[in-house]
Amino acid sequence: MADFDLIVIGSGPGGYVAAIRATQLGMKVAIVERESLGGICLNWGCIPTKALLRSAEVLHLAKNAKSFGLKIDKTDFDLQAVVKRSRDVAKQLSGGVGHLMKKNKIEVIMGEASLKKGKPAPVVTVKDKDGKTKDYQAKHVMLATGARARAIPQAGLEPDGKLIWTYRDAMVPETLPKKLLVIGSGAIGIEFASFYNELGSDVTVVEAVDRILPVEDEEISAMARKQFEKQGLKFMTGAQVKSLKKNKNSVTAEISAGGKSETIEADRVILAIGIVGNVENLGLEELGAKIEKTHVVVDGFGRTGVQGLYAIGDLTGPPWLAHKASHEGVICVEGIAGANDAHPFDASNVPGCTYSHPQIASVGLTEAKAKEAGHKVKVGKFPFIGNGKAIALGASEGLVKTVFDAETGELLGAHMIGAEVTELIQGYVIAREGELTEAELMETVFPHPTLSEMMHESVLSAYGRVLHI
Amino acid sequence: MAINITMPALSPTMEEGTLAKWLVKPGDTISSGDVIAEIETDKATMEVEAVDEGTIAKILVDAGTEGVKVNSVIAVLAEEGEDPDEVEAPKDAGGSLKKEESSKKEEAAQTKAPEQEDKPAPKSEKPESDSAKKSVSSELGSTPMKLADVGDGGDRIKASPLARRLAKLRGIDLSNLKGSGPKGRIVKKDVESAKAGQAAASTAAGAPASPDGLILPQVLDDRVYAPDTYELKPLDGMRKTVAKRLTQSFMQVPHFPLNVDIKLDKLLAARAGINEAAPEGVKISVNDMLIKASALALIAEPDCNASFTDKGIAYHKSAHISVAVAIDGGLITPVIFNAEKKGLATIAAEMKDLASRARERKLKPQEYSGGTFSISNLGMFGIKSFGSIINQPEGIILSVGAGEKRPVVNEKNEIVPATVMTVTLSCDHRVIGGAEGARWLQAFKRYVESPESMLL
Numbered sequence: 001m002a003d004f005d006l007i008v009i010g011s012g013p014g015g016y017v018a019a020i021r022a023t024q025l026g027m028k029v030a031i032v033e034r035e036s037l038g039g040i041c042l043n044w045g046c047i048p049t050k051a052l053l054r055s056a057e058v059l060h061l062a063k064n065a066k067s068f069g070l071k072i073d074k075t076d077f078d079l080q081a082v083v084k085r086s087r088d089v090a091k092q093l094s095g096g097v098g099h100l101m102k103k104n105k106i107e108v109i110m111g112e113a114s115l116k117k118g119k120p121a122p123v124v125t126v127k128d129k130d131g132k133t134k135d136y137q138a139k140h141v142m143l144a145t146g147a148r149a150r151a152i153p154q155a156g157l158e159p160d161g162k163l164i165w166t167y168r169d170a171m172v173p174e175t176l177p178k179k180l181l182v183i184g185s186g187a188i189g190i191e192f193a194s195f196y197n198e199l200g201s202d203v204t205v206v207e208a209v210d211r212i213l214p215v216e217d218e219e220i221s222a223m224a225r226k227q228f229e230k231q232g233l234k235f236m237t238g239a240q241v242k243s244l245k246k247n248k249n250s251v252t253a254e255i256s257a258g259g260k261s262e263t264i265e266a267d268r269v270i271l272a273i274g275i276v277g278n279v280e281n282l283g284l285e286e287l288g289a290k291i292e293k294t295h296v297v298v299d300g301f302g303r304t305g306v307q308g309l310y311a312i313g314d315l316t317g318p319p320w321l322a323h324k325a326s327h328e329g330v331i332c333v334e335g336i337a338g339a340n341d342a343h344p345f346d347a348s349n350v351p352g353c354t355y356s357h358p359q360i361a362s363v364g365l366t367e368a369k370a371k372e373a374g375h376k377v378k379v380g381k382f383p384f385i386g387n388g389k390a391i392a393l394g395a396s397e398g399l400v401k402t403v404f405d406a407e408t409g410e411l412l413g414a415h416m417i418g419a420e421v422t423e424l425i426q427g428y429v430i431a432r433e434g435e436l437t438e439a440e441l442m443e444t445v446f447p448h449p450t451l452s453e454m455m456h457e458s459v460l461s462a463y464g465r466v467l468h469i
Numbered sequence: 470m471a472i473n474i475t476m477p478a479l480s481p482t483m484e485e486g487t488l489a490k491w492l493v494k495p496g497d498t499i500s501s502g503d504v505i506a507e508i509e510t511d512k513a514t515m516e517v518e519a520v521d522e523g524t525i526a527k528i529l530v531d532a533g534t535e536g537v538k539v540n541s542v543i544a545v546l547a548e549e550g551e552d553p554d555e556v557e558a559p560k561d562a563g564g565s566l567k568k569e570e571s572s573k574k575e576e577a578a579q580t581k582a583p584e585q586e587d588k589p590a591p592k593s594e595k596p597e598s599d600s601a602k603k604s605v606s607s608e609l610g611s612t613p614m615k616l617a618d619v620g621d622g623g624d625r626i627k628a629s630p631l632a633r634r635l636a637k638l639r640g641i642d643l644s645n646l647k648g649s650g651p652k653g654r655i656v657k658k659d660v661e662s663a664k665a666g667q668a669a670a671s672t673a674a675g676a677p678a679s680p681d682g683l684i685l686p687q688v689l690d691d692r693v694y695a696p697d698t699y700e701l702k703p704l705d706g707m708r709k710t711v712a713k714r715l716t717q718s719f720m721q722v723p724h725f726p727l728n729v730d731i732k733l734d735k736l737l738a739a740r741a742g743i744n745e746a747a748p749e750g751v752k753i754s755v756n757d758m759l760i761k762a763s764a765l766a767l768i769a770e771p772d773c774n775a776s777f778t779d780k781g782i783a784y785h786k787s788a789h790i791s792v793a794v795a796i797d798g799g800l801i802t803p804v805i806f807n808a809e810k811k812g813l814a815t816i817a818a819e820m821k822d823l824a825s826r827a828r829e830r831k832l833k834p835q836e837y838s839g840g841t842f843s844i845s846n847l848g849m850f851g852i853k854s855f856g857s858i859i860n861q862p863e864g865i866i867l868s869v870g871a872g873e874k875r876p877v878v879n880e881k882n883e884i885v886p887a888t889v890m891t892v893t894l895s896c897d898h899r900v901i902g903g904a905e906g907a908r909w910l911q912a913f914k915r916y917v918e919s920p921e922s923m924l925l
Contacts, residue, residue, distance in 0.1 A: 026501045026520070341478075341651050408638065410631050410657070435629030435657055 004030045004138040006336065007124050009113045009282075012039020013046075014313030014325025015144030016097055021330045023104045025337040030107040030136065032126055037097040037108065040146055041322040043090050044168045049191055051086035052171065053355050056198035060357060067394060077199065083172050115141065115283040121308025122287055140308050140336050143282065143296065144329060147314035150274040156244035157183065157271055163251050164244060164269045167192070173268075177201050181253055181266035183241050185212035187354040189272030190224075194356035197233050204234040204264060206255055211237055215352065217366040217415040223399055224417055227358055244269060277315045293317075300344025302332030310336070324350045351429050353422040358398055361425035364413030364432055367403050376406040378438075380462025382454045384418045386469040389449040395419035400458040402428070409437035414458075420451055427455055438463055472521045472546040476530075478539045478652055479508060479515045479834075484627075486510045487535045487706065488543060497525045499546070506532075506543070509706055514830040523548045539652065628655035635660040707799035707830075718861045722777075723898040726856045727906045731914050733872045733888040739920040743813065755872070756792075756846050757817045761923055762916035763867060764788035764808035766909055767842055773909040774841050776862040777899040783862075791840030791860055792820065794827045801827050802860060804840040848872060854891040864900035865909070868893040 005027035008015045015031060016038065022029045036043045055077070065072040101108050111128040124136045149166040151158045159166045170192050178201065182193045185207035197203045205212065211221040212228075212235055225235060239257035253264045276294040289304045290297040295317040302310040310332050313325030327345065334342035354360040370377050384390040384398035398418015405412055414428035431441055438459055446456040453468075460466045476486065487509040493499055500522040508515055523546040530543040537543065626643045628636070632655045636643045639660070646663050648655035689699075704712070736758055743753050767774040767788040776783040788809045791802035803823035805816055826832050843860040848871040857868045870891040877887040892913070896906040916923050 343649075343651070408631060408634055435631035437630045437634055440630050 002120070002139045003136050004028050004107070006030075006140045006142060006333070007032065007136055007138040008142045008144055008329075009124065010039060010144035010146055010278075010313075010315075011037045011097065011101075011108075012144060012146050012313065012325060013041045013322040014146070014329040015039065015142070016100065017326040018142055018144065018312065018329025018333050019106045020100060020104050022333045022337070023106060025333065025339060027333075027337065029104075030109055030138070031101065032109045032111065032113040032124065034110070034112045036094050037101065038090075038094040039144075040148075042093045042097065044171060046322050047093055048086040048090045048171055049167075049195075050355055051089040052082065052195050053191060053357070055082045055085065056195045057357060060198055064394070079173065079176055079199070086171065109136070112281075114281060115287055115309070117287060119307070122283075122306065138308075140310065142302070142329070142332060143304075143309070143311040143315055144313050144325065145278040145282065145315050146325075147275040147277045147294075147320055149271055150276045151271065152273070155242060156246070157241065157273065159271055160246070163246050163249070163267075164271060166271055170270045177266070177268035179250075179266045179268075180204070181206065181251070181264060181269045182272060183269060184272035184274065185209075185214070185235070185237075186272060186274075187213075187352070189270065190228075190354055190356045190360075192270050192272065193233055194228070197228075197231055198357065202234075203232075204236065204266070206239050206241055206253075207235065207237045208240050209237065213354065213360060216360060216362055217401060217413070218368055219401060220360060220362070220399065220415045220417050224356075224358070224360055227397060227417075228356075231357075275314060275318075275320045277317070279315065300331070300346075301335035301342070302328055302345075303335075319347065319350055319352060321350060321352065349429060349432050351425045353425065355422055358395075358418050359421045360417050361421040362413065362415040363425055363429050364411065365403060366413055366415065367401070370403050370405075370412045375412060377412065378404040378406045378462045380404070380458040380460070380466075382457040382461055382466065382469065384451075384454065386457070387449075387451060387454050389451050389453070390419065392449070393419055393451075400424075400454040402455075402458045402462055404438055404459075404462050409439065411436065411438070411441070411459075414455075418451075424452055424455060427452060471526060471551065472523060472548060473542040474505070474519070474521075474544040474546055475540045476537050476543050477508070477517055479510055479513070483510055483539055484653065485536050485538050488530050488532060488537050489514060491528060491532045493525050495525050495528060499523065499525060509830075510834075513832055513834070519546075521546060521548075523551075526551075626655065627653060629657065631657050632660045636663075705798060707801070711799050714861065715858050718859050722859050722861065724856075724859060724895050725898055725903070725906075726893050726895050727903065727910055728854060728891055728893040729910045729914060730889050730891050731917050732877070733890055733917065736917050736920045737872075737888060747814065751814050751817065753813045753817050754820075755848075756844075756869075757813055757820060758920065758923075759846070759867075759869060759917070760790050760792065760805055760808055760816055760820070760844060761811075761813055762913055762920075763842060763844055764790055764805075764811075765916050765923060766912040768809045769912045770905065770909040772905045773865055773896075773901055775864045775900045776841070777864065777897055778862070782900055785841040787841070789839055789841045791837075791843040791863065792823075793843060793845035793857075793860075794824050796828050796830070801832065801837050802840060802843055803827050803832055803837050806839070843867070844869065848890065854893050856893045856895050859895055859897050864897045865906065866895045867913070868895065 006019070006022045006029045008019045008029065008031045011031050011033040019029045019031045041047065059075060059077055062072050062075045098108070109126050111126040114125050114127075115122040116125065117123070118137060120139050121137075121141045124138065124141055125133050126136065127133045149159065158164065159169065161169050167188055176199055177196065180196050180201045180203045182189045182203060182205045185205050189205060190213060193203045193205050207214070211218065212225050213221045216224070229235065236255060236257055239255050242254040242256050242261070245252040250265055250267050251269050253266065253269065255262050255264060277296065279291050279294055279296060284291060284296065287306045287309065289306050289309060289311075296304060296311040296315050298304055298311050298316050302312045302316070304311055312328040312332050314320045316328070324347070327350070331342060331345050348364060351361060351363040365373065367377060367379055380402040382400045385396045390396050390398065395418060398421065399416065401415045402411065403413040404410065411428065411431050414425065416425060441456070441459045442463070442465070444456065446453045457466055457468060476488070479486065488506060489509040490507040491505070492507070493505045499505060499519045501519055503519045504516045505519050506517040508517055525544060526547040527545045528543070529545065530537055627648060628643050629650065633643065635657060641660055641663050643655055646655050646659050647653070649659050650656040736755065740753055740755060740758060747753065771784055774785045774788060776785070787807045790805045790808045792805065793800060793802050805811065805819055808816060823832065823836065840860065840863055842863055843857070843866040845857045845866065846869040847855060848869055851871045854870040855868045857866045859866050872888050872890040874886050875889045876884045877889065879885050892910070894906055894910055
C-alpha cells in the first residue's frame with residue numbers, strides 16, 4: 001500500500017510547484033524539506049538578492065537625484081537594515097509557500113530524505129532533526145534537491161563563510177568589504193559585483209573566459225562590460241585564479257592572465273564559479289540512477305530510468321534557473337498523470353535574466369551560435385537612446401537585439417541590456433513558444449510610451465523597417 | 470463559481486468527436502475520477518473522467534451528438550454550496566451543434582468541399598498576414614458564405630505561423646500532418662520531420678487534393694431501391710475512416726499480388742513443443758509465429774520494409790507489424806512494435822491484450838498507427854487465398870489463407886500429405902518490384918518452414 005501518489009524531495013521552486021500541480025491532477029502528495037520551504041530560490045537565492053539589488057537601485061537613484069531635478073542632501077545606507085529587509089522578504093515568501101502547501105493539502109515532512117529500493121517506486125526514508133527515521137512509500141518519487149555553489153579546494157577555492165564567501169554568505173554581510181574579489185562573471189557573480197559596487201566596495205571580477213557573462217550574446221557582453229566599468233567595476237577576463245591564500249582578515253589571490261601572473265589582495269572573495277547538483281547521500285548509485293558531472297541524467301519528462309523515480313530542476317543540469325525547475329516539475333507531473341497536453345521539456349525557450357544595474361535578459365540563440373548552427377541570419381538592433389520612455393526614465397543606455405532566420409523568419413534569439421529588460425523578455429519568449437515569425441511581431445501593436453516599443457523596433461530593424469532611429 | 474466541463478482531446482490530433490453516451494444526469498453528484506461520459510473518435514470509444522467535483526447542473530450536449538469540437542463546453546458543474554439551478558450555461562457551449570444541424574452541416578461541407586480545396590493559396594512575397602487580409606477582403610466581395618466558414622473554424626488547420634511558413638517554403642501540405650503541439654497544433658518540429666518522410670497519402674500528382682474528396686457522394690436511387698426495403702445504418706467514425714483510407718489506398722497505390730504455398734507441418738510441431746514447455750498461461754498461436762516470421766523477413770529483406778513518399782522512399786529500421794483485427798462494426802490494425810526483437814511469449818501476450826481491447830474499442834491511437842507492414846489472416850474461415858488492400862503508408866501486406874492438408878509431391882516423386890497454406894503478398898509497386906517481393910516471400914517461407922531458424 002502506497003502512502004502517497006507522489007513524494008517530492010525538496011521544496012524549492014521546482015519541488016513545491018510540482019507538488020501543487022500534482023494535487024490539481026488529483027494526486028495525494030507529500031513534500032520533504034530539510035531546511036526551509038521554498039528552497040534556495042526563496043530563502044537564499046533569487047528573491048533575497050532581488051531585495052538587496054532593489055536597495056542598491058534606490059540608492060543609485062537617490063545619488064542621482066539632481067539629474068531628476070530633486071534635492072537630496074545626503075545619501076547613506078545602513079547595511080544591517082538593507083540585509084534585514086532582504087531577510088524579511090525571504091521569510092514572508094517562505095511562509096507563503098507553507099500556506100500554499102496547506103491550502104493544497106500537501107503533507108510537509110521536515111527532515112533529510114534518502115532512498116532505497118522499493119516497488120512501485122523507491123522507498124523514501126526521512127530522518128528528522130532528532131535523528132529519528134521513518135519510511136514512506138509512494139507510487140512516484142520526484143527528486144528536486146537542487147544544487148549548490150561549486151568549490152575547487154585544490155586551489156583554495158573553498159568557501160569558509162568568513163573570508164571566502166558563497167552567494168549565501170554574500171547575502172548577509174556584517175560589514176561592507178572595502179575590497180571585494182568576485183570569481184566568476186555569470187549571473188550570480190555579476191549581480192553581487194553590481195550590488196557591492198553600488199554600495200561602495202572596490203570590486204574586481206575575474207572570469208576565465210575572454211568576456212563577461214559568457215552565455216550572453218557577445219555584443220551584449222561587451223556593452224555590459226563597458227557600462228559596469230563606467231560605474232567603477234574592474235574586470236579581468238581570460239584570467240584564472242591559481243590560488244587563494246587566507247590571511248588574518250584578507251585574502252591574497254594569485255591570478256594568471258595572458259601568461260602573466262598577478263597577485264591581488266582583497267578583504268573578501270565571492271565564489272561564483274558554477275553549480276554542482278545535490279546528488280549525494282540520496283542512495284542514487286544503489287538504485288542505479290545515472291549521474292553525470294554531479295547531475296542526474298533524465299529524459300524530457302524527468303524520468304531517470306529507475307522505476308518510479310524522477311528528477312527535475314538544478315539537479316538535472318543547466319540552465320540552473322528557478323523557472324526552468326518549475327516548468328520541468330510541472331511537465332514531469334503531467335507526464336506521470338498522463339495528462340492530455342504533456343510535452344517534453346525544451347530548454348531552448350528558457351529565458352535567462354541577470355538583475356544587475358544594468359539588467360540583462362535573453363532567450364534562444366546568440367548571433368554567433370545561430371551562425372554556428374548554420375542559419376543565415378537577419379539581425380535587428382534598437383538602442384535605448386531612441387526610445388522616449390527610456391529617456392524619460394533617465395535610462396537611455398541599452399540595446400535590444402533580435403536574431404531571425406533569414407529564410408523562415410523564425411525568431412532564433414533575443415538579447416537585451418538596459419532598464420527593466422528582465423520584465424520585457426517574456427514577450428519574446430511567448431513569440432518563440434508560439435512560433436511567431438517576424439510578420440506577426442511586426443503586426444503587433446506595442447503601447448506608447450513604453451520600453452517595449454524597442455522590442456518592436458528591433459524586429460522592424462532586422463527587416464530594414466526601423467522607424468525611430 | 471460554476472465549472473465548465475469541456476470536450477476533451479483524447480489524442481493529440483483529435484479535433485472533434487461524437488458524444489456517444491452520458492453516464493450522469495443533472496443533479497448527480499460527482500467527484501474527481503468518476504467516469505461521466507463516453508466519447509467516440511475515428512476508431513475508438515473512450516471514457517471521460519471528471520477532473521473536478523460537484524453537482525452536474527446542466528448537460529449542454531445531448532448524447533449522440535456528432536462533431537463536438539474539442540474544448541467546447543459539454544456540461545456545467547455546480548461547486549459545493551452552489552445552487553445547480555442557478556448556474557447559467559456559457560454562450561460558447563458545444564450544445565449549439567445539435568444532431569440535425571451537424572449532419573446538415575456535414576452534407577453542406579461535402580458538396581462544397583472540392584471547390585474549397587482547389588483554391589490555391591494566395592501567392593505573395595509579403596508577410597503572410599498581409600496576404601491573409603487580402604484574401605478575406607476579396608472573399609467578402611464575392612462569396613460572403615466563406616466568411617462564416619472562417620468563423621466556424623471547423624476545417625481550420627491548427628498550425629503555428631512558423632510551421633505554415635516552413636510548409637509553404639518546402640511545399641508540404643499541412644493537412645497531411647499530425648500536430649505534436651498543444652491541442653494538436655502543428656509546430657515547426659512536425660513540418661521538419663515531414664520533410665524527411667511525408668506519408669504516401671500526401672500530394673501524389675494527379676490525385677484528388679484531399680482524402681475526404683475520395684469518398685464521392687453516393688446514394689441509392691429511391692426508384693430502384695425503395696427506402697423501406699433496406700435498413701440504413703449511419704456511418705460511425707470507424708466506418709468513415711476505413712472507407713476513406715481503403716478507398717484512398719485502392720485508388721492511389723498500384724497494387725500487385727504475389728503468392729506462394731508454404732508447408733506448415735514443422736511450424737505446427739514447433740508450436741506444440743513450445744506450448745508444452747511454456748509456463749502456465751502462455752500460449753503461442755500460429756499467427757504469433759507468423760508475426761515473428763514476418764518481422765524477421767522484413768529485417769532480412771529491408772527493401773520491403775518501406776513507405777512511398779513524394780520526397781523519397783522511407784526505409785524503416787525496425788519491423789512494426791500491424792495485425793488486422795476484425796471487430797464489430799469495422800476493422801482495426803493494432804501494432805506489435807519492434808517485433809523482430811520480441812520473443813514469441815511477448816508477442817502472444819501483447820497480441821492478446823491488443824485484440825481484446827480492440828474489440829472493446831479501447832485502443833489508444835498510438836497503438837494502431839505507426840506500423841511498417843500488415844498481416845491479415847482469414848485462415849480460420851477456411852479461406853484458401855485472398856489479396857488485401859495495402860494499409861498505407863506501409864509498402865506491403867500479407868494475406869494468410871487456411872492451413873489445410875494437401876497432397877504434395879516430395880523429392881522422391883511420391884505423393885504425400887502435408888499441411889499447406891497459401892499466402893498472398895500485396896505490394897506497392899512504387900516502393901518495390903516483383904523480385905524484391907519474391908525475395909521477401911522466400912525469406913518468410915524459409916522462416917516458416919524451418920521455424921528453428923527464427924531462433925538464430
